[in-house]
Amino acid sequence: MAVPFITEVKRTHTCGQLTKAQIGEEVVLFGWVQNRRDHGGAVFIDLRDREGLTQVVFEPDIAKEAHETAGQLRLEYCVGIKGKVVSRGSQVNPKLKTGEIEIKASDLTIFNRSEPTPFLVEDNIDTAEEKRLAYRFLDLRRRPLQQSLITRSKMNAITRSYLNDNRFLELETPFMGKYTPGGARNFLVPSRLNPGKFYALAESPQLYKQLFMVAGFDRYFQIVKCFRDEDLRLDRQPEFTQIDIEMSFVTQDDIFTIVEGLIKKLWGEVLGIDVPTPFMRMDFDESMAKYGNDKPDLRFGLEHIVLTELIRQHGAAGGVPMIWDAVEQGGIVKAMVVPGDKPMSRAESDKLEEFAKQNGAKGLARAKVAEGGEWTQSPLSKTITPALRQAINQACGVKTGDLLLFQFGRESLVHTVMANLRVHVAKKLGLIPEYGSGGVWKFLWVVNPPLFEYDEESKTWAAAHHAFTRPHDEHVQYLQTDPGRVKCHRYDVVLNGFEIGGGSIRLHDPKVQAEVFKALGIGEEEARVKFGFLLDALKFGAPPHGGLALGMDRLAMLLTGAESLRDVIPFPKTKTGTDLMTGAPGDVDDRQLREVHVRAAPLPQK
Template identity: 75%
Template sequence: MARFITELKRTHTCGELTKEQLGQEVILYGWVHNRRDHGGAVFIDLRDREGLTQVVFEEDVRPDVHELAGQLRLEFCVGVRGKVVSRGSNVNPKLRTGEIEVHATDLEIFNRSEPAPFQIDDQIDTGEEKRLQYRYLDLRRAPLQKTLITRARVNHLTRNYFTEQRFLELETPFMVKYTPGGARNFLVPSRLNPGKFYALAESPQLFKQLYMIAGFDRYFQIVRCFRDEDLRLDRQPEFTQIDVEMSFVEQNDVFDVMEGLIVKLWKEVLGVEIPRPFQRMPFDESMGNYGNDKPDLRFDMPHTDLTALVKQHAGGGVPMLKDAVDAGGIVKAMRVPASMSFSRTEIDKLEEYVKGMGAKGLARAKMAEGGEWTQSPLTKTMSAELRQAINAAVKAEPGDLILFQFGKPSTVHTVMANLRVHLAKKQGLIPEYGSGGQWRFLWVVDPPLFEFDEESGKWAAAHHAFTRPRDQDLPYLETDPGRVYCWRYDLVLNGFEIGGGSIRLHDPAVQARVFKAMGISDEEARSKFGFLLDALKMGAPPHGGIALGMDRLVMLLTGAESLRDVVAWPKTQKGTDLMTGAPGDVDAKQLRDLYVKSTYEPK
């Protein structure tokens, strides 16, 4: 028998044979996807990453090959040589190769497989933990393979696009000096420098700015980044960014380049034309209408801020509303159209939902004819004037349901933002996951430079300390930092933030004022950022950039349910790798070599 691989090289994949190859001798490699023994003939579907091909081993053609085929079982890895033959009327329309089959003359079993812990099929009900434990088997399934193939294509298209746009693909270090700000870092002890630690870079931020100062003008990188933070549906401890920085640009220049990339990806990968320019929305408008800075615009249902109305009416006879605004809180409402027709039981369930987010309850009212409210405890004391003003503000019509939240701004925004999306999914306005065929891109622009940290009592950078303030707000840096807005921007798609960036501070004098507003002394600034501050004094050009989340992009492009479905080797929500057992224990000698001692004591 001829020797596969050394003598018999693969001629085709298992997904490309059609009637165009009828009569040809072909050589295929792959895995046994399923098997049927009909006595005088053994049928298998042979699978590789491109698809399936039916192969037939006939006793009267090659008895020895037929006998060996009788040993085949699911997931055996094999090589096959044979002739492409028509399946006649037994066409399988679900397969690209459904018009043909291969009548085998040679077979080699490269490797036998023990019974798999779950079926290698498109749709399976095996729990995620089991699939992550045997991830190398889970990755044999067609949906995951197609997703990772798409991811590879996105990488390829991205590199080509930026190269054509005069960008240089340059690398930055993974192991860096720890600098405060942003997410918690993973730390790496240095054996050669006892007691010292590297930080795994959460982004290439400072280094890509240094590339601009070094004169490289246009940089990009598809880069791994690391953040030691609590995990969720769209977050992993290690992730991939499409990282970009440009010199001599303003915000519109960054938008133009990135919109070009997005349009190219959607056209090449999905065949979808995305219109340009993308919509823009000020940060304050986004927070006011939707409660967050990443609104899903595939459906309506905006929020209405009633704080000023409630103040104007001195609470309108409702002590809870008056107390909320007097304490510096806000009042928001959302109109739910009558067409959604929620029952009282369903509304009670909504109250339980918001309580799970920290809300005390869910005030509501149903508007009747004439503007009266029913099914609402607010009607007991609320003045007719405030009720009528609220009806007008939210544009309520008879049968509509009005939902309220009031109190601390951060809680109200979070509850109302999540409630809006929850209602949209329950009503089928958007799918549970995936785009539903709608792609609503949005730039959220002009956010505040600072946010007040109640715990420390200081102003902190909302993003990072090297974001350029708007020129007209510079006078407020020392007197009222909360009024300072900046040239920062986020790219949002269907309720997901897929990218964020800013125009950077290149003026050392303004940089010093920003640090002062944050309560950072000159000594502390030099200790934490000295190398960058020195570089900014050496002819730093105006520059800006952005980073897109590659994992989230692919998740949205493919309609995947979770970020773990687009990452080849993901971690669980506890940051563990069920396949390899990471993170694992290390022995005492390793710790001694690193001058590290564990203080953990099992409970």
């Protein structure tokens, strides 16, 4: 008589739970066939669920019917088994938690058969990512991905527990709201009930969480989905999740303390690592000068040296006209030293120039430091004066055998090229792994950035973050006369070269807010149209407040050592924003478009 699995016979354990402590017990397991082996009478399978693997053996003299059914089993069949836990004796598998035992099966049922899968469901496979994403439901059966998502679930629970313990309320905000300019490009959603009008999918709950502070909720958080219609890369998806936090009556330091406590708890409970707090702090200007960006990886050196003033002191007489021209035209000069104890061949240094060009540079000047500080393997050595060469050597602290790399020109481009080159060289020299932490965790707050950035195309000032960031009190006087000088209470928390979170102290003073708008060229009428509801709220006793958002996807990627965000998101998009499994985005018919009052424009002729 068949055993009525599920209806009467319930699962007693998971496939990663049984040890020698359960020997002699009768158990029921459900799962998938990881592999099958027929040993001339006895049939062995490894049964898999999200918790692990258990070996099951079917023998004809123990359960003839179950043994016959086991002959039908193939990979990925979904089955239920009942049997007794026995010792594996000397055949222990030390790689498995369940490796000391096996199940002598007495009953077997096949819940569902499986067709041959397009790839093997194994820990390590070399199947193309496109194929795995097309069959993501099978890819997600693999242990590395399951462990990543299990870790992510644990992170959610830890986050909620920590913030609840610190008086935060978990409150929801709308996904669909009004489009407000600034920040990333929004996804737009047409309104059927309001012809010609559109919602914008929220790129963050920024304005809503500020309204929670105005409403007196004091401490808010949300693990929230956000949407940005941007070009994709390794650590970016069109829809992503962030841990969103806002607090009233706080300083920047108060927010840092809360966030550091959360990160310390996550690393402690997920990895068993005690993260030292408080985190190091670095001014934005220092970060840009030494590392070329505001998210430096501090696991290695290779700091940049800014030589602009030194070149200016030597002028055209320094003997390097192209560098002097760059400085005269308002550009900057940077150098980086590749240490001689990690030598690069001439061919390898030539490839660095190719990399620099891929990042927008015209080239990469370089020089090998020989005995006595002389430069070799460099066209610069032909014209540079001994005085300038000696000054550069001294400023860079070079030794014999070191390789000097130079970049000069427009400031933003020099920073970008040198920042990317620094990380590229570090990976080439084995100072950091290609991905993952390498067991080193370097947390950092980057603080005091500029409130505005200058747009060369429009010749106007734009908000570097958003228009509601509070400037330093002593810099308010420069809002109209020298906007580029204004620093603000904005901050990013950085880990190993990744920005894992960012936020600011908000503007709650309507008078200063009006000054910021004026500096941005936003008049009172335009401000009313774009931000009227928030400006109204700030007039009614808005408290001092500030907050931060942590990127949950990036945190999960770093905590699990995953290669990309796609490994920690259950159903991710490709680099072109498509879902290979469902076929999204897809076509809709003309009737659907008419219902939402939208007409599809024809594709441009190639």
